[in-house]
Amino acid sequence: MCGICCSVSFSIEHFSRDLKEDLLCNLKRRGPNNSRQLLKSDINYQCLFSGHILHIRGPLTAQPMEDERGNVFLWNGEVFSGIKVEAKENDTQIMFNYLFSCKNETDILSLFSKVQGPWSFIYYQASSHHLWFGRDFFGRRSLLWHFNTIDESFCLSSVGTQTSGVASQWQEVPASGIFRIDLKSSAISKCVLLKLYPWKYISRENIKECLTQISADLPTFVSVVASEDKLYLKKPVVPLNTMLPQTPLEIHCTDISSTPPTRETLQVFLTDRHMKKVVQQFIDVLSIAIKRRVLCLPRDESLMPNDVLKTGDRKANVAILFSGGIDSMVIATLADHHIPLDEPIDLLNVAFMTKEKNIPTSFNKKKSKQKNHCEIPSEELSKNLAAADGDSLYKQFSVPDRITGRAGLKELQAINPSRMWNFVEINVSLEELQKLRRTRICQLVQPLDTVLDDSIGCAVWFASRGTGCLVTQDEVKSYQSSAKVVLTGIGADEQLAGYSRHRVCFQTHGLQGLNKEIEMELGRISSRNLGRDDRVIGDHGKEARFPFLDENVVSFLNSLPVWEKADLSLPRGIGEKLILRLAALELGLTASTLLPKRAMQFGSRIAKMEKNNEKASDKCGRLQINP
Template sequence: MCGICCSVSFSLEHFREDLEKDLLCNLKRRGPDSSKQLLKSDVNYQCLFSAHVLHLRGFLTAQPVEDERGNVFLWNGEVFNGIKVEAEENDTQIMFNYLSSCKNESDVLSVFSEVQGPWSFIYYQASSHYLWFGRDFFGRRSLLWHFNNLGKSFCLSSVGSQTSGEANQWQEVPASGIFKVDLKSTAISRRMVLKLYPWKYISSENVIEDSVNNLTQISADLPTFVSVTINEAKLYLEKPVGPLNMILPQAPLETQCSNISSDLPRRETLQIFLSDRHTKEVIQQFIEVLSIAVKRRVLCLPRDENLAPKEALKPGCRMASVAILFSGGIDSMVIAALADRHIPVDEPIDLLNVAFRTKEQTVPANLNKKRSKQKNHCEIPSEESSKCLTADDDKLFSVPDRITGRAGLKELQALNPSRTWNFVEINVSLEELQKLRRTRICHLVQPLDTVLDDSIGCAVWFASRGIGWLVTPGEVKSYKSNAKVILTGIGADEQLAGYSRHRVRFQKHGLEGLNKEIMMELDRISSRNLGRDDRVIGDHGKEARFPFLDENVVSFLSSLPVWEKADLTLPRGIGEKLILRLAAVELGLTASALLPKRAMQFGSRIAKMENNNEKASDKCGRLQIVSLEKEINS
């Protein structure tokens, strides 16, 4: 995972030999293992490339990389499938080798059509003066663009920065395909034309209609001197997943489950589903494809780099390489159970569980003194204060996700007692939330700006930071997760009707409406969630990985009729994400298979900390604190 940036200037007065300080700092936090800048100058323009690498596989490859012809490549991605990358190889160099051998634009598109995994990239072709850039189909890696109002410069970056009180300076590059800019032509005409190479199914889908819709949406917020057009040759990228199965049952839905009584306990209901041969086969196929997706995301990592071989074998010396955003809910439980299959058994797995104080109470005076002596709230508190915290504040942080998380921990310990499961209790006070939102998180969440973005962005930032407490029957100690890879369950609700709005749509419009809702969720996941989560998690020098959005997992789930994935005639806690609940039972998980969906902002109780009267879709003033302060002081 990396922080990548390209700043392009078309005029000497706007040219800078270094990036703005705050932007450079934000990029470096994403890539702590290597930082490098490269300047490419032409008579008409200058490009400053900046890359900051988090080393995760193969040999450390510093970026930007440049070949003998002056082509430059910046890569923030992981090749999990499609293009062969051996365990000891680095995918940045592999991808650059492919691109350097491309003879035309069709070859470039073929390379990115093959890749399975999350990515964003910037690629400069020196001889043609082209700058290519884009994000993967789901937008699992962040990439932002910023256009100077005078049209004299523009910038692409993994993360932005706030430099004034103006809103929406940075915008997310749409995950609509790959873009190409002719830098020489732009410099001469002073008008920028973004050529789009959109995603398209190989089937009979009408690409022109889709592209026109994309162009209207993309162009809406761009400056007048920037236009978006479909490439003249009508070339496209092959979509990495199949179309959603929209078939409807010939018989009414109720007949699918006619042998299930509404009076049956939920566990018995799941067992009845599993007694059907076809259903059981589908569940086994789902487990297999999801297990492979998890396997690809937990192997080929640097493990115990700083330990001598003998020391690494000592009990308690091994560190976790993989962490999971963990609520004890069905998504995180299944991911944990599958990760347990593939991570070495003597390596711990960190389960990151975040809770926000349910209400502010008077803190004991002696604890205030201890807190005042701490120079930085980001430091791990002392073991002495941790004992005081867990003894006095346990009830304050006993939020729903903490309760289900502890229950989930017991299930995992029963599933594999040999594994060290580090259940990391991450407790966040209102004071710390407000301070770090203002100084760090608001920069990362933007350009998204709703109350929901604030709640989830803050919760994910504190969870992925991994600073908390390990509480066992005989011991309480401070802990910081050093795992570079963080698995998250995002994508399960979108595909498996996990949200309450799915149930509302089903009740109003039946299975046809439910299918359309699922399709819409997948279409907008790049703009609603993934760029934000990548920026927030990447800020800690860690990489987010999304097993439920593996291309093969999505293709498998998309191929199934909707009633094999969810049955919303059944009550909450069983009907939504039915296929995942059945998979959990097959994996040996019981209690967690029956937990109803609970959104992170409510399970962690962050939504209850400040303004309870807000709607999730409202613009969040708290995300604007820094810019408003600067505006007042200017």
């Protein structure tokens, strides 16, 4: 994970040798281990490159990197497959070595087509005055652009800034392919021409529509065109299987809609030999994806076997955004297979303060039996509520995700009692939410600006910060997660029909409509979710990793007919994400296999804290910085 930035000016009198202080601060928070800047000047333009490193892999390699030809490289990514990177090598150096050997555009496009893993990059070719940049196919790493008509400049950056009282001028670089700018030509013509090399999956008709959409948000002195040579990037995943059944699907269970679903209901599907094989293949490909994401990070190998620290003294290297739902439970179970047994795993569980009267009675049934497990609030909150008794605090943070999270913890402890599972209870008050949204989070969520972006952005920011407490039968103690890697389950709902809108679509348009909805979900995931989540998690000097969006996982799921992934004729808690529930069952999970989908904003109760009458798609005034 890195914070990368390139500021380009075509006007010498307006050029600044330093980034603005707030932008520099935001970049350094993403990359706290090393910072460096590099200035490249030409008679027609000036480029200021800024790199900020979160060291995770191989030897610490400072950025920006410069070679003997004057080429400059900034890389914010992870090569998990496609290009060979040894365990003790740094992928930034490997990528730069490959770029050095590229002789033409085709070679560059071929290189980035091979990379499997999240990435964004900026690459300056000195001899041709070309500036290349882009994001991976899913847009798992943030990259923004800002074009300034006043001083003839533009800026590319992992994260932007927001000026008080001014609408955000930063926009996300579309994950439509790789862009190239001829800086010399742009300086002479006073017009920035963006040349797009799209992913191959985009048809010629769709490219025109894509170019129109990109151009609509750009100032008049910037235009975008497709490569006239019809060069493209190879799509890293197979096309979605849109096949429909030749005959009506077999109904596995009778009267299932009239009875509560049970694990035995799911077990029926596994009696089908083909389905059992498909589920095992899914487990295998997802397990490999998670293995790559939990082993590509430094561990203390200096300890001799006889000098191993007590498990309680070891620090976690991997954390999971954890609600106890099916997505996070499967990730935790498979991560447990690969992370060294003496290393703890942090389960980050966030809850926003609720009023006692809003707590459903069903969530408080076991209150009297659990008085020794009352949460304590975060540091700021404890100052405000020092006089409140533990029982009251327990009620105020007994949100749905906290309840299922605790239940999930017990399941994981039963599967592997030898593992130290750190269930981190992260409690957030209204006061703390409003303060940190105003001072930090609103800058990270922008340029996205809806009520939904606010809710999820804030929830993910507090969760990934990892500041909370560990509650055991013996004690309650404050805790700060040290994990640099944060696993998240995003991508499961989009591919496996997990949202309620999928069920509505199926009921209205059948399997054909459901296929189109799933295809659309994956196509827009870069602009709806991933850039925002990368900026929010990266603000803590941590790296977001998305195993459900591993290229091999997506290709496997894309290859299956939709009815092997979900059966929305079945009730909630079974039909959506069916293949994932069957995988969970095979992995030994119990009650969590039947939990219905619950959105993070509702499970954490952040959506209930301020205004209850808002629509998710409404523009959110709380994300604006007021003068």
